[in-house]
Amino acid sequence: GFHMGRDLPVVVDVPTADDMQRLGRRLARLLRKGDVIVASGDLGAGKTTLTQGIGAGLDVEGPVISPTFVLSRVHPARGDGPALVHVDAYRLGGSLELADIDLDASLADSVTLIEWGHGLAEWLADDRLEIDIVRGVDSDQRTVYLTGFGPRWAGALDALRETR
Ligand code: ADP
Ligand code: MG
Numbered sequence: 001g002f003h004m005g006r007d008l009p010v011v012v013d014v015p016t017a018d019d020m021q022r023l024g025r026r027l028a029r030l031l032r033k034g035d036v037i038v039a040s041g042d043l044g045a046g047k048t049t050l051t052q053g054i055g056a057g058l059d060v061e062g063p064v065i066s067p068t069f070v071l072s073r074v075h076p077a078r079g080d081g082p083a084l085v086h087v088d089a090y091r092l093g094g095s096l097e098l099a100d101i102d103l104d105a106s107l108a109d110s111v112t113l114i115e116w117g118h119g120l121a122e123w124l125a126d127d128r129l130e131i132d133i134v135r136g137v138d139s140d141q142r143t144v145y146l147t148g149f150g151p152r153w154a155g156a157l158d159a160l161r162e163t164r
Helices: 017-028 047-058
Strands: 010-014 036-040 072-075 083-088 110-116 128-135 142-149
Touching: 010 017, 017 047, 017 142, 036 047, 047 083, 047 110, 047 128
Parallel strands: 036 110, 036 128, 083 110
Antiparallel strands: 010 142, 072 083, 128 142
16 A cells, blocks of 8 residues: 555664663654564664663563573563563574564563564564664764554554654
8 A cells, every 4th residue: 555554763862871771761662562663773873782772661570681692581570561562582593483472571561672683574573563782883872763653553653743
């Protein structure tokens, strides 16, 4: 059809690591059980830093740290909200499918965030939030592009378009 289920990306300038955590906390307010987020960007881009802010915003058990030596880590919710399932697929290349992730937590009760290299997220889930983090050349500055795919995300990011 005319509309392919993809809104225009929300583009956010993120000067510091603290600002990246703040963006994660703002994003967390929009998240629901069952959501799938794919965070892409080079090593050191800030995927884990963003995830820390999401974890704080969701009020899950921490600490949220890079799950480099395990594929995934489950952070239970302290309250009734979603758990956070944090997956690091950065080193796996492009061969991951959600069904391959063996988890203790139910994805339906969780927000699942997958740290990723670049591209090939489309088979993970039709409804998904893709976040691409691009580093500044010579500064701490990052530019974050958030794009929602599928009915779940239609218009869902509008609150982030407003300034903090
Ligand atoms: P990734 O998970 O993408 O490999 P991390 O979040 O682990 O990246 O690391 C990002 C590093 O860059 C952290 O040490 C963080 O403090 C630092 N940093 C500096 N400026 C920023 C920024 N604007 N946004 C995010 N991280 C930043
Ligand atoms: Mg990381």
